[in-house]
Amino acid sequence: xxxxxxxxxxxxxxxxxxxxxxxxxxxxxxxxxxxxxxxxxxxxxxxxxxxxxxxxxxxxxxxxxxxxxxxxxxxxxxxxxxxxxxxxxxxxxxxxxxxxxxxxxxxxxxxxxxxxxxxxxxxxxxxxxxxxxxxxxxxxxxxxxxxxxxxxxxxxxxxxxxxxxxxxxxxxxxxxxxxxxxxxxxxxxxxxxxx
Amino acid sequence: xxxxxxxxxxxxxxxxxxxxxxxxxxxxxxxxxxxxxxxxxxxxxxxxxxxxxxxxxxxxxxxxxxxxxxxxxxxxxxxxxxxxxxxxxxxxxxxxxxxxxxxxxxxxxxxxxxxxxxxxxxxxxxxxxxxxxxxxxxxxxxxxxxxxxxxxxxxxxxxxxxxxxxxxxxxxxxxxxxxxxxxxxxxxxxxxxxxxxxxxxxxxxxxxxxxxxxxxxxxxxxxxxxxxxxxxxxxxxxxxxxxxxxxxxxxxxxxxxxxxxxxxxxxxxxxxxxxxxxxxxxx
Numbered sequence: 001x002x003x004x005x006x007x008x009x010x011x012x013x014x015x016x017x018x019x020x021x022x023x024x025x026x027x028x029x030x031x032x033x034x035x036x037x038x039x040x041x042x043x044x045x046x047x048x049x050x051x052x053x054x055x056x057x058x059x060x061x062x063x064x065x066x067x068x069x070x071x072x073x074x075x076x077x078x079x080x081x082x083x084x085x086x087x088x089x090x091x092x093x094x095x096x097x098x099x100x101x102x103x104x105x106x107x108x109x110x111x112x113x114x115x116x117x118x119x120x121x122x123x124x125x126x127x128x129x130x131x132x133x134x135x136x137x138x139x140x141x142x143x144x145x146x147x148x149x150x151x152x153x154x155x156x157x158x159x160x161x162x163x164x165x166x167x168x169x170x171x172x173x174x175x176x177x178x179x180x181x182x183x184x185x186x187x188x189x190x191x192x193x194x195x
Numbered sequence: 196x197x198x199x200x201x202x203x204x205x206x207x208x209x210x211x212x213x214x215x216x217x218x219x220x221x222x223x224x225x226x227x228x229x230x231x232x233x234x235x236x237x238x239x240x241x242x243x244x245x246x247x248x249x250x251x252x253x254x255x256x257x258x259x260x261x262x263x264x265x266x267x268x269x270x271x272x273x274x275x276x277x278x279x280x281x282x283x284x285x286x287x288x289x290x291x292x293x294x295x296x297x298x299x300x301x302x303x304x305x306x307x308x309x310x311x312x313x314x315x316x317x318x319x320x321x322x323x324x325x326x327x328x329x330x331x332x333x334x335x336x337x338x339x340x341x342x343x344x345x346x347x348x349x350x351x352x353x354x355x356x357x358x359x360x361x362x363x364x365x366x367x368x369x370x371x372x373x374x375x376x377x378x379x380x381x382x383x384x385x386x387x388x389x390x391x392x393x394x395x396x397x398x399x400x401x402x403x404x405x406x407x408x409x410x411x412x413x414x415x416x417x418x419x420x421x422x423x424x425x426x427x428x429x430x431x432x433x434x435x436x437x438x439x440x441x442x443x444x445x446x447x448x449x450x451x452x453x454x455x456x457x458x459x460x461x462x463x464x465x466x467x468x469x470x471x472x473x474x475x476x477x478x
Binding site (some may be wrong): 123 | 212235241280430450451
């Protein structure tokens with residue numbers, strides 16, 4: 001286990017980005033979140049824009065925390081898992097609320113991981129944990145750079161452990177990471193990140 | 196895109212928001228465009244994109260230039276205001292309007308519909324087509340309003356890129372369109388030009404939900420994915436305008452992820468088609 005990441009457990013929010021292979025990875029990750037997880041979790045998964053998507057139900061079925069699709073200006077408190085709706089960007093508006101936008105897709109994606117991560121970096125600064133998982137896009141690289149620039153913590157799934165290695169590898173190359181971990185190690189670390 | 200957002204927050208994330216607020220205040224004082232109550236998360240991103248485009252590194256330098264250069268400001272306005280919609284975006288919404296709202300509207304001898312924040316007009320033209328197919332267009336006036344003059348001009352031209360038309364056609368059929376979308380446009384060099392006859396009933400006008408008042412009594416307000424760019428206070432103001440403008444039992448249609456339930460007017464409307472975010476003003 002990476003000692004660096006055990007050194008920091010003082011987070012106010014977690015943002016998670018995933019693309020190809022992400023449904024299964026997110027199912028694993030959310031199913032391992034403890035019931036008393038005290039901070040909010042915001043998730044962007046690249047999804048087709050006009051297909052009904054039961055992601056919140058899918059993840060909610062095996063998660064100890066309530067999982068929902070974001071509504072605009074919704075208040076979000078600790079212990080809630082909030083997912084970006086298809087065809088909207090999810091942004092962190094304040095420490096307690098989210099905003100949505102239909103601004104242009106980023107790298108062909110709406111929702112985009114960069115948009116979530118950058119907006120979260122502006123609001124939570126050093127108190128943010130960002131986790132980037134499997135994917136075949138280069139979305140997330142700029143977001144990871146933004147989080148690291150404000151002193152937030154970034155954990156990236158080891159490309160060798162990811163279903164699709166391109167996205168985590170691109171982010172590591174572009175901005176580096178505070179820890180490169182397997183999905184299992186990320187889950188273990190989250191269990192110890194309880195605030 | 197080189198991440199200006201990233202570089203800016205590297206400096207100091209608290210200073211970034213102070214400088215942004217000062218910029219928005221300056222724009223209001225100089226040009227009377229009021230973005231002070233917009234959602235900061237989107238404004239931050241849009242200003243950053245504009246700064247990449249205009250190659251400025253500091254918000255304070257950008258402010259200096261914007262205050263002195265109205266042409267630069269009007270170009271920057273595009274970054275602050277333009278929403279990209281599409282015709283019949285969320286076809287299930289338009290289907291609900293067509294099958295559940297229009298039959299009620301049909302009982303009025305004359306109709307007024309307000310498309311607030313219409314941007315480049317995709318949803319205005321969509322409504323006009325459905326109204327025509329329902330036999331209601333001739334007795335309807337559609338007010339299409341926005342703060343962005345350039346977007347309004349584009350909306351009024353009824354011209355859209357040809358490469359967007361196949362998506363529009365799929366949406367049109369999914370929305371319950373009765374013909375072929377190609378019945379309503381002709382292809383020209385510059386794109387697909389929609390039938391001018393549809394436009395006779397549309398009034399395009401400059402109107403700000405942040406600073407202007409109600410201008411007419413209407414039976415239906417469609418305002419989709421506009422409120423998401425506002426903070427809660429401005430959302431309350433806008434919904435208040437809609438409420439004031441609507442006849443008793445008039446309809447309000449919002450974007451699929453917009454809600455009234457957290458706002459000041461939540462008791463002034465009741466769900467009409469809940470899953471499509473169509474509300475009805477309480478009598």
